[in-house]
Amino acid sequence: xxxxALVREAVKRLxxxxxxxxxLALRTVGPGSAPHLFHPxxxxxxxxxxxxxxxxxxxxMLLAADxxxxxxxxxRGCEERGLIEMAKRNQVDMNRIRLVYLAxxxxxxxxxxxxxxxxxxxxxxxxxxxxxxxxxxxxxxxSLAERTEFWKRQFARCIKCYGCRTxxxxxxxxxxxxxxxxxxxxxxLAPPFPSxxxxxxxxxIGKCVGCMECENACPADIPLxxxxxxxxxxxxxxxxxxxxxxxxxxxxxxxETLWQTGH
Amino acid sequence: MTNSIPEFDExxxxxxxxxxxxxxxxxxxxxxLRAQRRGAKVIxxxxxxxxxxxxxxxxxxxxxxxxxxxxxxxxxxxxxxxxYDAEFVESRTEGFEELKAAVAEYTPERVEAIxxxxxxxxVTAARIYAQAGRAAILYTMGITQHTTGVDNVLSCANLAMLxxxxxxxxTGVNPLRGQNNVQGACDMGAxxxxxxxxxxVTSEAVQAKFQEAWGYAPPLRxxxxxxxxxxxxxxxxxxxxxxxxxxxxxxxxxxxxVRAALERCDFLVVQDIFPTETAEFAxxxxxxxxxxxxxxxxxxxxxxxxxxxxxxxxxxxxxxDWQIICGLAQRMVGMQPTREGRFAxxxxxxxxxxMAEAAALTPSYGGVTYERLEQGSLQWPVPTPDHPGTPYLxxxxxxxxxxxxxxxxxxxxxxxxxxxxxxxxxxGRMMFHYHTGSMTRRSEKLEREVPEGxxxxxxxxxxxxxxxxSARVRVISRRxxxxxxxWITRRVPPGTVFIPFHFAEAAANLLTNPALDxxxxxxxxxxxxxxxxxxx
Amino acid sequence: xxYRNVLTTCIYCGVGCGLYLQVLDGQVVGTWPAKGHxxxxxxxxxxxxxxxxxxxxxxxxxxxxxxxxxxxxxxQASWEEALDRVAQRLMAIRETHGPDAxxxxxxxxCTNEENYLLQKLAxxxxxxxxxxxxxxx
Ligand code: SF4
Ligand code: SF4
Numbered sequence: 023x024x025x026x027a028l029v030r031e032a033v034k035r036l037x038x039x040x041x042x043x044x045x046l047a048l049r050t051v052g053p054g055s056a057p058h059l060f061h062p063x064x065x066x067x068x069x070x071x072x073x074x075x076x077x078x079x080x081x082x083m084l085l086a087a088d089x090x091x092x093x094x095x096x097x098r099g100c101e102e103r104g105l106i107e108m109a110k111r112n113q114v115d116m117n118r119i120r121l122v123y124l125a126x127x128x129x130x131x132x133x134x135x136x137x138x139x140x141x142x143x144x145x146x147x148x149x150x151x152x153x154x155x156x157x158x159x160x161x162x163x164x165s166l167a168e169r170t171e172f173w174k175r176q177f178a179r180c181i182k183c184y185g186c187r188t189x190x191x192x193x194x195x196x197x198x199x200x201x202x203x204x205x206x207x208x209x210x211l212a213p214p215f216p217s218x219x220x221x222x223x224x225x226x227i228g229k230c231v232g233c234m235e236c237e238n239a240c241p242a243d244i245p246l247x248x249x250x251x252x253x254x255x256x257x258x259x260x261x262x263x264x265x266x267x268x269x270x271x272x273x274x275x276x277x278e279t280l281w282q283t284g285h
Numbered sequence: 286m287t288n289s290i291p292e293f294d295e296x297x298x299x300x301x302x303x304x305x306x307x308x309x310x311x312x313x314x315x316x317x318l319r320a321q322r323r324g325a326k327v328i329x330x331x332x333x334x335x336x337x338x339x340x341x342x343x344x345x346x347x348x349x350x351x352x353x354x355x356x357x358x359x360x361x362x363x364x365x366x367x368x369y370d371a372e373f374v375e376s377r378t379e380g381f382e383e384l385k386a387a388v389a390e391y392t393p394e395r396v397e398a399i400x401x402x403x404x405x406x407x408v409t410a411a412r413i414y415a416q417a418g419r420a421a422i423l424y425t426m427g428i429t430q431h432t433t434g435v436d437n438v439l440s441c442a443n444l445a446m447l448x449x450x451x452x453x454x455x456t457g458v459n460p461l462r463g464q465n466n467v468q469g470a471c472d473m474g475a476x477x478x479x480x481x482x483x484x485x486v487t488s489e490a491v492q493a494k495f496q497e498a499w500g501y502a503p504p505l506r507x508x509x510x511x512x513x514x515x516x517x518x519x520x521x522x523x524x525x526x527x528x529x530x531x532x533x534x535x536x537x538x539x540x541x542x543v544r545a546a547l548e549r550c551d552f553l554v555v556q557d558i559f560p561t562e563t564a565e566f567a568x569x570x571x572x573x574x575x576x577x578x579x580x581x582x583x584x585x586x587x588x589x590x591x592x593x594x595x596x597x598x599x600x601x602x603x604x605x606d607w608q609i610i611c612g613l614a615q616r617m618v619g620m621q622p623t624r625e626g627r628f629a630x631x632x633x634x635x636x637x638x639x640m641a642e643a644a645a646l647t648p649s650y651g652g653v654t655y656e657r658l659e660q661g662s663l664q665w666p667v668p669t670p671d672h673p674g675t676p677y678l679x680x681x682x683x684x685x686x687x688x689x690x691x692x693x694x695x696x697x698x699x700x701x702x703x704x705x706x707x708x709x710x711x712x713g714r715m716m717f718h719y720h721t722g723s724m725t726r727r728s729e730k731l732e733r734e735v736p737e738g739x740x741x742x743x744x745x746x747x748x749x750x751x752x753x754x755s756a757r758v759r760v761i762s763r764r765x766x767x768x769x770x771x772w773i774t775r776r777v778p779p780g781t782v783f784i785p786f787h788f789a790e791a792a793a794n795l796l797t798n799p800a801l802d803x804x805x806x807x808x809x810x811x812x813x814x815x816x817x818x819x820x821x
Numbered sequence: 822x823x824y825r826n827v828l829t830t831c832i833y834c835g836v837g838c839g840l841y842l843q844v845l846d847g848q849v850v851g852t853w854p855a856k857g858h859x860x861x862x863x864x865x866x867x868x869x870x871x872x873x874x875x876x877x878x879x880x881x882x883x884x885x886x887x888x889x890x891x892x893x894x895x896x897q898a899s900w901e902e903a904l905d906r907v908a909q910r911l912m913a914i915r916e917t918h919g920p921d922a923x924x925x926x927x928x929x930x931c932t933n934e935e936n937y938l939l940q941k942l943a944x945x946x947x948x949x950x951x952x953x954x955x956x957x958x
Contacts, residue, residue, distance in 0.1 A: 044822060051826070054857035058825055083850070083851075084824055181867070183311070183869075185854070208733065209734050211308060240864065241315045241864040241866060242315070290859075291860070461835055463834065463835055464834070465832050465929070469929075469932070470956065500945065503944055507950055508951035510953045511954065511955055522922065525911055525923045526925075526926065529931060530928035531926045552910045558882060559878070564882075568887070570887075572884060573931075575876045576829065585830075585835055585860075597849055597876075600883050601881070602883050609904075617946050621912075621946070643933065727875040731867065734867075
């Protein structure tokens, strides 16, 4: 059976089980797709899988809108890992979520240059191995001065759409530092280098799971994930921490007591 | 636009002028800069060193209002160095000899004296543009909002035809329209001189066509433009104004004059979603709805017709604007003798039915239906139901057959700085607000970013006036005075100041000069003379 | 709980980016850029990202308003009364001063259909070509 048909079946089973009020997935719209909350009894014929949207971010909003609701979601590897990091920071309650686990295809993996294109368990799809981002390797060959020059040139194109921040499932601060005049002078284009972009980059440490949503949303085509991938690798080397690997791992920047009482 | 935005991915050279592209048309800038990374050259000619100017391969800073001079200068160099497309000029155009004669005197040195653009840079720009495989001109209001606006546009067209950079993908003369549906409003005949589809009101055949369709069509005489309407209201010739979702009390030049005109109107109707500055003068206010509460279509700057879809029901008692007009029309029709015509009725069930009628009367929209738009957008002309639409115009011939060169001479702006008003004021848009601000200034995030107006002033001038960072400053022109905040920046050269027009409380248009281009009737928003005073 | 996305077109600049309005239980709560759209393919500028944020603003006009005399206050009115008032006043002015004493400003922010209707009303009912919008501004 086709992959999408298998997902529809799995979603239908989950909806019929009565465990959730709805399942968050994608719906076909014209040539594209859009996030949609499917309910029991809904036709699932237009449920689709690609292009993906940041579903964990939407799930967070829906769970917050109604503290009693339980929801399902079709989750790729990055989306499951994203939810895990969000759960650690009390953004989502895993007990209120049921996932349909989906492994990405080789084409989908290549589009995201994804190093980890499968979830912790697989309901639908076949596991394909991850790939390395060629841009990251290229970047590593640059000297420090060349790197500064490279990012200066990239960030000069930034039009401060805040899209990278707004799509990011891991950006959930009530007040965003990027909107604090103390750190980033408001109204200026391109935003001041390097504060705007480095603040965001540091905020991804220990959280960014490489879902690619920011880079795909960037109207300036800035290879943001190169920066975040390097930071992720550093965090792993220094602290042995891999975002999204498990609910139990303690984030490197968390204070232990806070973290424990939070659960 | 003659061409389409996605085609820019194939363009080799962009000549961008009078366009703050990354701020006013951000997603066009995306395509331009993508092409640049692929090797395309970007030339920006603008008095302000905007973000796109800083990102350009070549940036030329002209004195505001001198566009005909540098455009003629480019053509002078191109003809001198034999870089024009002789075959295109021969087979597709007429009037070349006149053009050649007219640009002969615009030597780079003379152009430098008029515009301030270094002669060598002008020559470099001419070579890059002329020798590119596919070159596109992009411009916006920086070209049109002058008393010489039409001359400026004609000069851009001359340049494109001279080099054969038109009628192929990725080339063309591409005015980027500022507002989301300004193209569509023009297409639909919201203009005083044409019916839908640019069918002239002065043509008897066209009049007969609409007489037959609607049961009545007015005499063969063009009506008033927006600026003329306010004038006529001021002088008493216009007694009633009906304003749908426009805000002349912020957007029009010389606001003190607009205010007096609105006050003198016998009857003013404002249809809008917010209590705008203009609604303060209204006798009747009719609540329309936002784009989230109605169905319809918009036509973008590249003639692309796209759907607007209803997401939520109208708020409160508000009504979709099309229903308001229908309700009004039905009442007025009832007060008149019956009119016979295929489309004389006003009983529409949906915007899809309105589009069906508009399409039947608008040749370039002839093949547009909501069913087709479900499958994606369409670019007009789409004359028939099986026509695929037209991504770029003038492929094998111009609308009038041969393209005509129009020789144009440089003329000075209507008002230039003098002793009393020593600064040149230019106005425009910025990233975080839109037009008169009635929507963006009610958007928390956008308003946080830039909560008040400002005047951009060079560090040199700020120093002379004793202005520190964010100092309060009074800006005075022959028509009015505003108080605002100084933004000291190298974006503007010494002698020039810039004010965005989105802020009603420090409205740039209290200062602007209502002098019009004689043909397009567009006001000279880009050049006025002002004086600055520090507020103690 | 109802959550859906409605594909529509940005209302700000002339580019016309495709975007989704996110609707949660009858409220527009956000936008998403439309992936695969020929112009913006998953991107928006900051105005597009916040194109939803004025929709539920408390200052929205939600009922017709009438000013009974110049300089006086606006008061709430029914649609019946407001539309009757406009129709009668416009027709009276047309009667006394002729069709060209009335002028219409259409809008670059309204839809094609609405612009079509307003110019049709101006031309076929009032009988004037005094219809324009701020294309030049
Ligand atoms: S998405 Fe790109 S353009 Fe937008 S703020 Fe982030 S880096 Fe800047
Ligand atoms: S999102 Fe920005 S670039 Fe796109 S149409 Fe809206 S205002 Fe224009």
